[in-house]
Amino acid sequence: MVKETKQRYNIxxxxxxxxxxxxxxxPVQSKKGILRSIHTVMANGTLIKVVFIQNRNKKxxxxxxxxxxxxxxxxxxxxxxxxxxxxEVFFKATKSLLKLEKEFQxxxxxxxxxxxxxxxxxxxxxxxxNRCNIDHRTIGGLFYxxxxxxxxxxxxxxxxxxxxxxxxxxKQTNK
Numbered sequence: 525m526v527k528e529t530k531q532r533y534n535i536x537x538x539x540x541x542x543x544x545x546x547x548x549x550x551p552v553q554s555k556k557g558i559l560r561s562i563h564t565v566m567a568n569g570t571l572i573k574v575v576f577i578q579n580r581n582k583k584x585x586x587x588x589x590x591x592x593x594x595x596x597x598x599x600x601x602x603x604x605x606x607x608x609x610x611x612e613v614f615f616k617a618t619k620s621l622l623k624l625e626k627e628f629q630x631x632x633x634x635x636x637x638x639x640x641x642x643x644x645x646x647x648x649x650x651x652x653x654n655r656c657n658i659d660h661r662t663i664g665g666l667f668y669x670x671x672x673x674x675x676x677x678x679x680x681x682x683x684x685x686x687x688x689x690x691x692x693x694x695k696q697t698n699k
Contacts, residue, residue, distance in 0.1 A: 525605070526574065526588040533574070534565040542588055546576055558598045559586055575601050618643050 532539035535548055549560035560576040573594035579585040591601045618624040628639045 526590045532567045533572075534567060535562075539567060542574075545574060546586065546588070549574070549576060552598055558602060561598045563594050573601065577602060614647070618647055622646055 526542060528542050532541065533545050534540075535545070540548065545562060545564065546560060549562035552558045552561050557578050558575060559578055561573065563571070563573050565571055570592060571594050573591045573596065575589045575591070575598045576586045577589065579587050589601055589605050591604075596604075615624075622643050624640065624643045627643075628635075630636055630639070
């Protein structure tokens with residue numbers, strides 16, 4: 525995620541701000557939530573791709589995501605950022621709510637690893653309890669639903685679906 529700072533981007537030899545970069549970027553058609561995209565060079569010479577997406581909290585505003593892999597599509601850049609965002613939320617929760625930074629202090633590497641492991645285990649248990657309280661389906665219930673769904677399929681249909689899935693995967697990998 526890129527914030528509006530004094531950072532400048534090189535477009536045709538001219539250094540522009542992030543807001544100016546947004547106005548110069550080409551609109552992206554038929555991409556849900558993706559507004560614009562542009563290839564550019566940072567002031568230090570790094571080739572980048574900047575994708576502008578709609579801000580979910582303020583529809584009239586946009587957010588910018590920067591990728592140094594400028595060969596990726598806009599959708600792929602947004603997908604990768606969404607996965608990374610879950611990791612950021614995890615670390616924020618462990619630092620602020622579970623006191624990863626301030627609960628324990630030591631200079632021993634082993635003690636730091638042990639403390640971090642305990643905090644992460646606490647997070648896992650709390651997440652599991654949260655899921656049990658919110659999602660009324662139990663793991664056993666999900667198992668029985670899956671068994672029921674599999675029983676509804678006959679062998680030929682299941683095999684056909686498996687073959688279609690394999691063909692789709694092969695088409696995507698071009699093999």
